Each structure stands twice: as structure tokens, then as C-alpha cells.
Amino acid sequence: MAAEECRxxxxxxxxxxxxxxxxxxxxxxxxxxxxxxxxxxxxxxxGFWQLGRAGEKSALEDRWQARAALPAVTPxxxxxxxxxxxxxxxxxxxxxxxxxxxxxxDNRLHRGRVGYHVIALVxxxxxxxxxxxxxxxxxxxxxxxxxxxxxxxxVSLSGRIYVPSSKPLMMQKPEPPATLPAPVQTLxxxxxxxSLTTLSGRQVLPFEVRxxxxxxxxxxxxxxxxxxxxxxxxGYALQWFAMAGVLVLIGLWRLTNIGKLVxxxxx
Numbered sequence: 001m002a003a004e005e006c007r008x009x010x011x012x013x014x015x016x017x018x019x020x021x022x023x024x025x026x027x028x029x030x031x032x033x034x035x036x037x038x039x040x041x042x043x044x045x046x047g048f049w050q051l052g053r054a055g056e057k058s059a060l061e062d063r064w065q066a067r068a069a070l071p072a073v074t075p076x077x078x079x080x081x082x083x084x085x086x087x088x089x090x091x092x093x094x095x096x097x098x099x100x101x102x103x104x105x106d107n108r109l110h111r112g113r114v115g116y117h118v119i120a121l122v123x124x125x126x127x128x129x130x131x132x133x134x135x136x137x138x139x140x141x142x143x144x145x146x147x148x149x150x151x152x153x154x155v156s157l158s159g160r161i162y163v164p165s166s167k168p169l170m171m172q173k174p175e176p177p178a179t180l181p182a183p184v185q186t187l188x189x190x191x192x193x194x195s196l197t198t199l200s201g202r203q204v205l206p207f208e209v210r211x212x213x214x215x216x217x218x219x220x221x222x223x224x225x226x227x228x229x230x231x232x233x234x235g236y237a238l239q240w241f242a243m244a245g246v247l248v249l250i251g252l253w254r255l256t257n258i259g260k261l262v263x264x265x266x267x
Contacts, residue, residue, distance in 0.1 A: 101128070
């Protein structure tokens with residue numbers, strides 16, 4: 001037992017460090033110091049990540065403002081442009097709805113209530129535009145699907161092209177709908193355009209237009225430019241950096257004799 005205790009003490013002693021830098025003494029447990037360094041790196045990384053998100057949100061707001069100053073164009077005129085170049089562009093056209101040509105985007109929240117976004121495939125020349133009309137309430141028991149009342153005849157429409165900043169993370173990419181109408185969990189216009197073209201009999205443009213909130217045919221259409229303001233991300237970043245600063249102060253106090261030096265004592 002004595003030999004085993006001696007080996008344990010040797011191992012424990014081997015994890016200790018003791019350094020002197022002039023009057024400053026640094027001593028402590030190597031494992032605790034390494035754990036502190038890892039935690040510090042994590043806190044700093046979270047802070048810089050939040051700053052990065054703030055920059056992204058600022059860029060989105062700047063893009064929205066810049067493209068708000070551009071005149072409205074027809075959706076089909078943007079069909080040949082790269083998707084990134086069409087984001088937030090204002091569009092306007094005369095279109096017709098077809099009663100069963102729509103998708104229901106599931107699990108959409110509106111003021112705390114769960115429902116659907118109605119994505120109607122609306123004519124624009126020889127093509128169809130996926131037009132998000134906004135939110136509609138669903139069956140709380142989820143036994144039936146809502147049936148939106150779509151306008152009849154030719155309608156004046158306007159809105160903005162919506163391009164997500166990133167693709168949703170899914171365990172498995174969903175298959176395109178096999179019928180119209182259909183409920184879907186997310187939207188993949190690039191991959192679904194050909195399937196929807198086959199179902200509808202007309203070319204479906206590979207982007208979504210969010211209808212102008214003041215349009216007479218809009219449902220509950222509230223489209224924030226970003227889901228969180230850049231200032232909130234900056235606030236979160238400051239919190240992470242403050243936690244990192246507190247961790248550094250605790251580490252200096254516990255691992256060094258800086259407290260005694262500040263207090264005028266000796267190590």
C-alpha cells in the first residue's frame with residue numbers, strides 16, 4: 001500500500017508546475033490549467049462567431065436597402081441570372097392562380113401560433129412563379145390541411161425574391177412533392193423545379209417570391225429582413241468576451257501570486 005501511495009503521489013506531483021518570473025510566481029495543477037485554456041478558447045470562439053453573425057446580418061440589411069432602390073422587374077426577366085444576384089429584388093407582374101397549384105410549407109409560426117405558408121404557383125408569362133402568400137392557420141389536431149381561397153382571374157402582383165442565407169440542415173434531403181397541392185417541410189427549388197414543372201405542365205422558376213404585405217391577395221405576410229438585429233449578436237459577443245475576461249482574472253488569481261503582489265505582500 002505504501003508503494004502504491006508513493007506512486008500516486010509521484011503522478012500527482014508530476015501534474016504540478018511551478019514557475020518564477022521575477023517577483024511573479026506561477027504554480028498550480030497542469031490539468032486544471034489546460035481545462036481553463038480549452039474553456040477560454042471556447043468562449044472566445046463563441047464571441048467571434050457572434051461578431052461574424054452580426055456582420056452577416058448587417059450585410060443582409062445593406063443588400064435589402066440597396067435593392068429596395070432598384071426598380072421592380074418581372075420575375076421571368078431574372079430567371080437566367082444567378083440566384084444570389086436576384087435576392088431581395090422587387091418584382092411586379094400580372095398573373096393568374098390555379099386552384100390546386102400550391103404547396104403548404106409546414107411548421108410556420110405567426111404570433112405564437114403554428115400554421116403554414118401558402119406557396120402558390122402563379123403564372124408569369126409562360127412560366128410559373130412560386131409566390132409565398134403568407135401564413136394561414138392550420139388544424140391544431142393536425143388531422144386536416146387548410147384549403148386557401150386563391151384569387152380568380154388576372155391579378156396585379158408584387159413582392160420580393162427571397163433567397164435563404166443558408167440551406168436548412170436535414171438528415172435526409174426530402175423528395176419533391178408527388179402531387180399538387182401538397183404539404184412540405186422545407187423548399188428546394190433548385191432540385192424541385194423539374195418535378196414541379198412536370199406536375200404543373202409549365203416551367204417553374206427556381207426561386208420564391210414573398211408577396212408584398214400590403215397586397216390585396218396577401219394572407220398574414222410579415223417578412224422581417226433578419227430574424228435578429230446585428231446589435232443583438234454584438235450584445236451576445238460582449239457577454240462571451242466578458243465571461244472569457246472573468247475566466248482569465250480567476251485563473252491569474254488562482255495560479256499566481258498576483259494578489260499578494262498587488263496587496264504589497266511577498267510570495
